[in-house]
Amino acid sequence: MxxxxxxxxxxxxxxxxxxxxxxxxxxxxxxxxxxxxxxxxxxxxxxxxxxxxxxxxxxxxxxxxxxxxxxxxxxxxxxxxxxxxxxxxxxxxxxxYGDFTLPADPARELVFITGGIGITPVRSMLLQAMAESQGRQMTLFYANRRPEDAAFLDELTQACAISSHCMLVATMTQAGQSAQHWQGERGHVDKAMLNRHLTDLARPLYYLDGPPGLVAAMKTMLVDAGVAEAQLRTEEFAGY
Structure with missing residues (x-):
């Protein structure tokens, strides 16, 4: 190449x-x-x-x-x-390289679950879908320790705020250690958090990426919740 x-x-x-x-x-x-x-x-x-x-x-x-x-x-x-x-x-x-990309069906509902530097391909997919004016519903669950650690958080918050097809759910696992006042979700992404923001866990296509431990935990959680493995797309970020 x-x-x-x-x-x-x-x-x-x-x-x-x-x-x-x-x-x-x-x-x-x-x-x-x-x-x-x-x-x-x-x-x-x-x-x-x-x-x-x-x-x-x-x-x-x-x-x-x-x-x-x-x-x-x-x-x-x-x-x-x-x-x-x-x-x-x-x-x-x-x-x-890679096939961690948007599905061909522009109407397919998508849920992204990511943490840390795993936001990089998700930013690309979210903004591209918006640029193409795709009508698909997209929800992003984005986990970090503190707001200071969350790359592109402000940009993605603003982008989703003006789109009727995108919802951002940012959560902080160590919000108490931040110099910023955090009013969003706290703790790790779990089934209860998903249920607060999604109407049907079994319906969307899921994109899971980030540290291997996060990807494995999210995959297990979703399968246990009744999501078919065929509806999970994964990519691990190890050694970054």
């Missing part, structure tokens, strides 16, 4: 410990909302056994003019280099 040459336009902290990287979109690059790509540093000042690249979800929607990736910053050579980059830094992009 051919690679695309990119130069960093800008970067932005979108939550505590989470960095977004923005690039011009190559004219011949196309992808589906929810897909990922391999982003490779060109001649970085340091490297490690994991190499100079990572598979990252495309957090931008295909309808947006820029490409955007977001990642948690950890103590690895790759992440240290990302943190220190300035505009003009060079990358190679390979992809896209």
């Amino acid at each position: 051919a690679g695309y040459q990119l130069k960093l336009k800008r970067k932005q902290q979108v939550a505590e410990g989470t960095l977004a990287l923005y690039f011009d979109k190559p004219d011949d690059f196309s992808f589906q909302a929810g897909q990922c790509a391999r982003l490779v540093l060109v001649d970085p000042p340091e490297t490690d056994d994991e190499g100079n690249g990572r598979i990252l979800s495309l957090a931008s929607a295909p309808a947006e003019s820029e490409l955007m990736f977001a990642t948690r910053i950890r103590d690895s050579a790759f992440k240290r280099v990302l943190s220190a980059l300035t505009p003009g830094a060079e990358f190679t992009l390979k992809g896209p």
Whole structure:
């Protein structure tokens, strides 16, 4: 698969410990909302056994003019280099990859359950569905420790507030440790929380992504609640 040459336009902290990287979109690059790509540093000042690249979800929607990736910053050579980059830094992009994408039926009701950096492909899918004026009903359950840790929370809150087809249910597991006053849901996503916001758990198509433990717990909970496994789409984010 051919690679695309990119130069960093800008970067932005979108939550505590989470960095977004923005690039011009190559004219011949196309992808589906929810897909990922391999982003490779060109001649970085340091490297490690994991190499100079990572598979990252495309957090931008295909309808947006820029490409955007977001990642948690950890103590690895790759992440240290990302943190220190300035505009003009060079990358190679390979992809896209993956089938964690919107269903073909534009009327199918969707429920997204995600946590932490798992929001990246979900942001892409939600905003793309809105850009295409799809009439599907979408509900996003988005779990974080504190509001400060929740990437794109304000943006997605505003987007869903002006759409009659989108509902955002954000929940914080450590809201008491936040400097912000939190008035939304608290605790982990569970069956009781789903029942407060959904009229029929068995009807939607579910997208579950984020840390492996969250994905496994949500899958078990939904199957136990009577949701058919064929209605579950999953993607795990490990080692980010």
